[in-house]
Amino acid sequence: MRGKSRVLVAAIAMIVSACTSSDDSFGVSGDGYPEGAREVVDGADWADAETVEVDLAEFGFSPETLVFRNGQPYALRLTNTGSMTHRFAAPGFFRAIAAKSLMFSDGEASLPLLEAIAVGSQDTKTLYFVPVTPGDYRLSCDVPLHATFGMVGRILIE
Numbered sequence: 001m002r003g004k005s006r007v008l009v010a011a012i013a014m015i016v017s018a019c020t021s022s023d024d025s026f027g028v029s030g031d032g033y034p035e036g037a038r039e040v041v042d043g044a045d046w047a048d049a050e051t052v053e054v055d056l057a058e059f060g061f062s063p064e065t066l067v068f069r070n071g072q073p074y075a076l077r078l079t080n081t082g083s084m085t086h087r088f089a090a091p092g093f094f095r096a097i098a099a100k101s102l103m104f105s106d107g108e109a110s111l112p113l114l115e116a117i118a119v120g121s122q123d124t125k126t127l128y129f130v131p132v133t134p135g136d137y138r139l140s141c142d143v144p145l146h147a148t149f150g151m152v153g154r155i156l157i158e
């Protein structure tokens with residue numbers, strides 16, 4: 001009986017994770033994320049948001065280098081044009097922005113504390129954010145071996 005209920009719990013956990021946005025990886029509050037992100041997000045002029053498009057595919061980001069201006073609101077559209085799931089993994093960059101929301105096909109995450117965004121084949125996710133800390137940040141796909149195959153990039157906040 002006990003063994004059965006454990007299996008059931010595992011099955012429910014799998015169903016729940018399949019229904020939520022995902023496979024995205026989140027950090028925890030206080031772990032290097034900017035304080036006051038909500039104030040930055042609330043104070044930004046989102047009508048003035050600039051759209052930046054990035055394609056993910058086997059095995060690279062296009063473009064490989066992204067440049068953002070500190071304080072400017074952005075809509076970062078990530079589109080997977082490949083046939084495998086890829087991940088926009090940039091822990092340093094995600095700690096250098098005030099993230100308003102991550103929009104995906106069936107919902108959104110508000111004020112997300114991100115580590116990596118997973119994008120399935122032929123899917124698109126859009127991150128609304130304001131850069132708050134200038135710097136030079138590493139981008140990679142953290143699916144095993146993808147970075148080894150060249151799926152890396154760079155993000156500059158100026």
Ligand SMILES: [Cu+2]
Binds near residue numbers: 143
């Ligand atoms: Cu990948």
